[in-house]
Amino acid sequence: MFRSMHEMLAGQAVDAELTQLSQARPGDRGVIVDVRADHAGGHGVDVHELERRLLEFGFVEGAAFEIIHQGLIGADPIAVRLDDMRVALRRRDAEDVWVRLDPK
Amino acid sequence: MSESALQPARVALVGNPNTGKTALFNALTGSRQKVANYAGVTVERKEGFITTAAGRSLSILDLPGTYSLRARSPDEAVTRDAVLGRLAGEAEPDVVVAVADATNLRLVLRLILELKAVGRPMVLALNMYDIAQRQGLRIDLEGLQRELGCPIVTTVATRKRGIAELTAKVDELVATGAISTTNVWHEPSAAEIRGAHREAQRILKAYVRPPEHPDTFTGKVDAVLLHPVAGLAILFALLFVMFQAVFAWATPLMDGIDAAFLWLGAAVGQALPDGLIKDFISDGVIAGVGSVLVFLPQILILFFFIILLEDFGYMARAAFLMDRIMGGAGLHGRAFIPLLSSFACAIPGIMAARVIDQKRDRMTTILVAPLMTCSARIPVYTLIISAFIPNETVGPGLNLQGLVMFGLYAAGILSALAVSFVIRKVFWRGAVEPFLMELPTYKLPSVESVFRNLLLRAQIFLNRAGRIILPLMVAVWVLSTFPGPPPGATEPAIDYSFAGMIGQAIQPLFAPIGFNWQMVVALIPGFAAREVAVAALGTVYAVGDAEANVGALGARLAQHWSLATGLSFLAWYIFAPQCAATLGVVKRETNSWAWTGVMFAYMTTLAYLASFTVYHLAVALGGG
Numbered sequence: 001m002f003r004s005m006h007e008m009l010a011g012q013a014v015d016a017e018l019t020q021l022s023q024a025r026p027g028d029r030g031v032i033v034d035v036r037a038d039h040a041g042g043h044g045v046d047v048h049e050l051e052r053r054l055l056e057f058g059f060v061e062g063a064a065f066e067i068i069h070q071g072l073i074g075a076d077p078i079a080v081r082l083d084d085m086r087v088a089l090r091r092r093d094a095e096d097v098w099v100r101l102d103p104k
Numbered sequence: 105m106s107e108s109a110l111q112p113a114r115v116a117l118v119g120n121p122n123t124g125k126t127a128l129f130n131a132l133t134g135s136r137q138k139v140a141n142y143a144g145v146t147v148e149r150k151e152g153f154i155t156t157a158a159g160r161s162l163s164i165l166d167l168p169g170t171y172s173l174r175a176r177s178p179d180e181a182v183t184r185d186a187v188l189g190r191l192a193g194e195a196e197p198d199v200v201v202a203v204a205d206a207t208n209l210r211l212v213l214r215l216i217l218e219l220k221a222v223g224r225p226m227v228l229a230l231n232m233y234d235i236a237q238r239q240g241l242r243i244d245l246e247g248l249q250r251e252l253g254c255p256i257v258t259t260v261a262t263r264k265r266g267i268a269e270l271t272a273k274v275d276e277l278v279a280t281g282a283i284s285t286t287n288v289w290h291e292p293s294a295a296e297i298r299g300a301h302r303e304a305q306r307i308l309k310a311y312v313r314p315p316e317h318p319d320t321f322t323g324k325v326d327a328v329l330l331h332p333v334a335g336l337a338i339l340f341a342l343l344f345v346m347f348q349a350v351f352a353w354a355t356p357l358m359d360g361i362d363a364a365f366l367w368l369g370a371a372v373g374q375a376l377p378d379g380l381i382k383d384f385i386s387d388g389v390i391a392g393v394g395s396v397l398v399f400l401p402q403i404l405i406l407f408f409f410i411i412l413l414e415d416f417g418y419m420a421r422a423a424f425l426m427d428r429i430m431g432g433a434g435l436h437g438r439a440f441i442p443l444l445s446s447f448a449c450a451i452p453g454i455m456a457a458r459v460i461d462q463k464r465d466r467m468t469t470i471l472v473a474p475l476m477t478c479s480a481r482i483p484v485y486t487l488i489i490s491a492f493i494p495n496e497t498v499g500p501g502l503n504l505q506g507l508v509m510f511g512l513y514a515a516g517i518l519s520a521l522a523v524s525f526v527i528r529k530v531f532w533r534g535a536v537e538p539f540l541m542e543l544p545t546y547k548l549p550s551v552e553s554v555f556r557n558l559l560l561r562a563q564i565f566l567n568r569a570g571r572i573i574l575p576l577m578v579a580v581w582v583l584s585t586f587p588g589p590p591p592g593a594t595e596p597a598i599d600y601s602f603a604g605m606i607g608q609a610i611q612p613l614f615a616p617i618g619f620n621w622q623m624v625v626a627l628i629p630g631f632a633a634r635e636v637a638v639a640a641l642g643t644v645y646a647v648g649d650a651e652a653n654v655g656a657l658g659a660r661l662a663q664h665w666s667l668a669t670g671l672s673f674l675a676w677y678i679f680a681p682q683c684a685a686t687l688g689v690v691k692r693e694t695n696s697w698a699w700t701g702v703m704f705a706y707m708t709t710l711a712y713l714a715s716f717t718v719y720h721l722a723v724a725l726g727g728g
């Protein structure tokens with residue numbers, strides 16, 4: 001269902017394999033396909049600002065990632081290995097990062 | 105060369121966090137450092153001076169780490185403004201030294217592209233080159249140099265390698281008068297950031313060969329330290345050890361400092377003739393300095409742990425582990441460090457809130473930090489507990505006095521969580537800022553840098569103590585000394601002073617919470633620093649040297665106060681903003697009297713409500 005919402009907001013057809021980074025589990029690996037902050041509101045910063053922050057930390061199309069850890073409560077936040085560095089973020093902020101998971 | 109030796113060339117160190125800027129700064133400047141604040145903001149300005157082999161003097165600026173010149177926090181704004189020459193009273197740097205962790209070049213390359221747009225002459229210091237070599241990382245330095253159009257020096261800041269080469273390169277750029285190009289920097293848009301990433305990726309591919317033996321240490325350590333259960337258990341164990349250390353190790357040192365100042369006060373008292381000057385020196389100045397210095401051991405021990413954990417790379421992990429736990433109350437994971445520091449003293453805690461890049465999260469943290477039980481409350485708690493709470497065992501290993509002390513700490517923590525929850529709802533309407541944080545690779549802290557940093561903390565604390573706290577102590581002394589008692593007065597002198605008059609005038613306000621006028625009088629000097637209330641109670645109840653004689657004062661209080669009054673006083677001290685220095689720091693950090701007022705108002709309200717409730721409950725239960 002998030003797929004259709006994304007399609008609607010992004011106004012483009014989306015590969016059936018795409019999922020949000022916020023849905024990934026520890027051990028999941030893959031490639032970032034699309035960073036597009038289009039969830040209006042609730043972030044305390046506007047969507048374009050969130051998008052730029054994600055980009056500045058290296059969440060950029062084409063980057064390889066692996067989820068390495070998650071918190072105890074609500075499996076949040078998550079620690080992501082991005083190419084050769086590690087970044088922590090909350091799942092709600094990871095909703096705007098669309099990824100293609102490697103087959104297991 | 106026309107530039108004089110009097111005007112050193114200005115060099116700024118810029119780079120991502122944790123790339124070794126401070127280590128490089130220390131290696132470059134040794135002990136020739138000066139720490140101050142930037143005008144208007146309380147971001148630390150660290151400047152050092154060196155003379156190059158060619159005899160030129162350079163001024164080196166250690167700037168806060170950042171990922172982009174598009175600043176998101178006051179710290180990052182300083183870096184941006186320093187690089188762009190926008191800071192009041194500061195010229196733009198003559199040379200920018202971009203500091204990069206050679207093993208983690210991706211994000212810094214993007215920053216370097218931004219710095220190039222600014223157009224100042226630049227040198228790239230590829231730091232942590234030892235680690236890069238150990239990993240078998242290959243960097244085509246020649247090619248990279250050509251590509252970026254700036255000289256590159258490899259350095260190992262912690263072992264002072266490459267330092268001479270770096271200064272020589274800087275010297276060369278200044279000497280040849282390398283010209284700046286026009287500043288074409290502007291805040292990059294999302295599309296431009298993407299473009300810069302592609303560019304960085306292309307450069308990496310062309311000139312850097314991935315390591316033969318990538319770092320596996322960090323991954324292995326994280327498997328334990330970031331484990332959802334074991335990681336939290338380790339964090340709490342670590343906190344336990346820290347608190348043990350802060351309280352157990354500091355006690356002998358604090359006793360020593362106390363004794364030294366008592367001795368000094370007495371010695372001066374004997375050397376000077378009786379009179380106002382003697383009172384001023386021994387009771388105002390010496391006692392004032394002593395009451396501040398006594399916290400130095402605790403602050404240093406706490407900072408020792410914090411610096412060690414920060415340099416090791418653990419603090420970001422602690423923020424990760426605590427984020428959700430604190431997030432429930434509307435606090436940011438990073439608020440953990442400032443709040444932890446606040447257990448020693450709210451002042452360093454509030455200053456540490458700068459690591460939080462979001463304004464709202466930072467404000468919330470600053471506003472609740474003084475609710476953490478700082479060490480200045482301990483003397484007050486100890487006095488009242490020893491006077492009113494029986495020293496009995498209430499269970500296996502449980503002592504009633506200890507239990508009450510624990511309860512007071514818990515009340516502070518829980519109320520801080522509750523207040524931040526309310527602040528988020530009331531002021532920020534529930535908005536939650538993004539939480540993004542790099543988890544740096546673990547590194548063995550260098551002994552030298554830990555001690556240098558510790559020395560710096562001590563310096564900053566003493567400096568502040570001298571400039572803010574001491575004058576306040578003197579003001580309080582004046583209030584409680586003048587006017588002197590009339591001839592033939594029978595009551596303690598403070599009763600006749602301004603403090604006494606104020607206390608008696610406003611006592612009706614405090615009657616509903618069970619305070620008598622002597623207590624109100626003691627609250628006034630207690631406003632300079634919480635623990636001064638103990639000495640002040642000693643003065644109003646005429647118990648000589650109350651701090652060294654807590655037993656006698658406690659007995660006196662138990663005679664004069666009801667149990668309900670004692671408990672009400674404890675409740676007051678959990679919440680009341682009884683610390684002028686904290687309010688001063690909040691004003692400076694938030695740059696707003698309004699926020700300072702909000703803090704004063706909410707803390708006073710909570711204190712009054714808590715005391716009122718406790719007093720009337722205790723009276724109802726027969727403790728009146």
Ligand SMILES: Nc1nc2c(ncn2[C@@H]2O[C@H](COP(=O)(O)OP(=O)(O)O)[C@@H](O)[C@H]2O)c(=O)[nH]1
Pocket residue numbers: 119120121122123124125126127128169231232233234235259260261262263415416547548549550553
């Ligand atoms: N092995 C190694 N460690 C370094 C080097 N430079 C800095 N460090 C360590 O890296 C950590 C971060 O350094 P710091 O100077 O605080 O970084 P800053 O955040 O950029 O100021 C500290 O633990 C330093 O001891 C280096 O060249 N080699």
Ligand SMILES: [Mg+2]
Pocket residue numbers: 125126127169
């Ligand atoms: Mg630093």
